[in-house]
Amino acid sequence: MSSQDKEYYDSVITNRDKFFDLRLRDIWQFRDLLMLFVHRDFVAYYKQTILGPLWFFIQPLLTTLVFTVIFGRIAKIPTDGLPPVLFYLAGVTSWNYFADCFKKTSNSFTQNAHIFGKVYFPRVIVPLSIVITNLISFGIQLLLFLAFVFYFIYSGANVHPNLFILLFPVIVIMMGIMGLGLGMLVSALTTKYRDLQFLIVFGIQLLMYATPVIYPVSSIPEKYQLFVLLNPMSSIIETFRYSFLGVGSFSYSGLLYSLIFTIVIFVFGLLVFNKTEKNFMDVV
Numbered sequence: 695m696s697s698q699d700k701e702y703y704d705s706v707i708t709n710r711d712k713f714f715d716l717r718l719r720d721i722w723q724f725r726d727l728l729m730l731f732v733h734r735d736f737v738a739y740y741k742q743t744i745l746g747p748l749w750f751f752i753q754p755l756l757t758t759l760v761f762t763v764i765f766g767r768i769a770k771i772p773t774d775g776l777p778p779v780l781f782y783l784a785g786v787t788s789w790n791y792f793a794d795c796f797k798k799t800s801n802s803f804t805q806n807a808h809i810f811g812k813v814y815f816p817r818v819i820v821p822l823s824i825v826i827t828n829l830i831s832f833g834i835q836l837l838l839f840l841a842f843v844f845y846f847i848y849s850g851a852n853v854h855p856n857l858f859i860l861l862f863p864v865i866v867i868m869m870g871i872m873g874l875g876l877g878m879l880v881s882a883l884t885t886k887y888r889d890l891q892f893l894i895v896f897g898i899q900l901l902m903y904a905t906p907v908i909y910p911v912s913s914i915p916e917k918y919q920l921f922v923l924l925n926p927m928s929s930i931i932e933t934f935r936y937s938f939l940g941v942g943s944f945s946y947s948g949l950l951y952s953l954i955f956t957i958v959i960f961v962f963g964l965l966v967f968n969k970t971e972k973n974f975m976d977v978v
Contacts, residue, residue: 731823785907799877854940875960882970
C-alpha cells in the first residue's frame with residue numbers, strides 16, 4: 695500500500711517487521727475495548743457462583759487460617775513477633791495478586807483463539823485486561839488486610855506502619871508487570887508446547903514456598919538467604935510486609951534488583967508475545 699493510499703484510512707494494519715516494534719500506542723487507541731475485557735473478566739468469573747464476590751474475602755481468609763494452623767501452630771515457624779494471622783495474611787494478599795496475574799495471563803493465546811481468529815486488535819490487551827481485573831480483586835483483599843491491621847494496632851500488637859508505605863504503589867505495579875511479563879512469555883510458548891499450561895499451576899505453587907510468604911527471611915540461615923533473595927518476589931513481599939507492619943527486612947538493593955528484573959522480563963515477554971501473535975493462528 696502506497697503512502698498516498700494510507701491517507702484515506704484512519705489506521706492501517708501491517709505486519710510487525712521489526713522485532714522491537716512494540717506499538718504501545720495501539721493500547722491507548724483500543725482503551726475502550728480494554729475496559730470491556732476488564733468488565734467481562736470481572737463479571738464472568740463469579741457470575742454463576744452462589745457467594746459471588748464474597749470469594750474475594752473467603753479465599754485469603756481460609757488460606758491464612760490453614761497457614762496459621764499448619765505453619766504457625768504445628769511447624770512453629772517464627773513470624774518475627776507478629777500475630778501469625780496478620781503475618782500470613784500479608785504474604786497471601788500480596789502473593790495472590792502476582793500469582794493470579796502470572797497464571798491467568800499465561801494462557802491468553804489458547805483461551806482467546808476464537809476471538810483472535812475473527813477480528814484484529816492489539817493482542818496484548820487481553821493479558822493487560824487480566825492484570826487490571828486482578829487489581830480490582832487485590833484492592834478488595836487489601837481492604838480485608840487493612841481491617842486486620844487496624845484491629846491488631848488497636849489491640850496493642852507489635853504492628854507499626856511506617857513511611858515505606860509510600861512505596862506501596864511501586865510494589866503493586868511491580869507485581870502486576872512482573873506477572874504480566876512472565877505470563878506473556880509463557881503464553882507465547884504454550885502455542886507450541888501445551889504441557890506448559892499444566893506446569894505453570896504446579897510451578898507457581900512451588901515458587902510460593904521459595905518466597906517468604908509463610909516464613910520471614912530472618913528465619914533462614916544466613917548462608918542460604920541469598921538463594922531466597924534471588925527470587926525477585928522475595929524483596930517485594932518483604933517490603934510490603936515491612937511497610938505495613940513495621941517488622942521484617944527491607945533492602946534498597948533488593949528492591950532495585952526486583953525492579954530491574956521486572957522491567958527486563960516485561961520487555962522480553964512483550965517482544966516474544968508480539969512476535970508470536972503474527973503466526974499464532976497458523977500454529978493453533
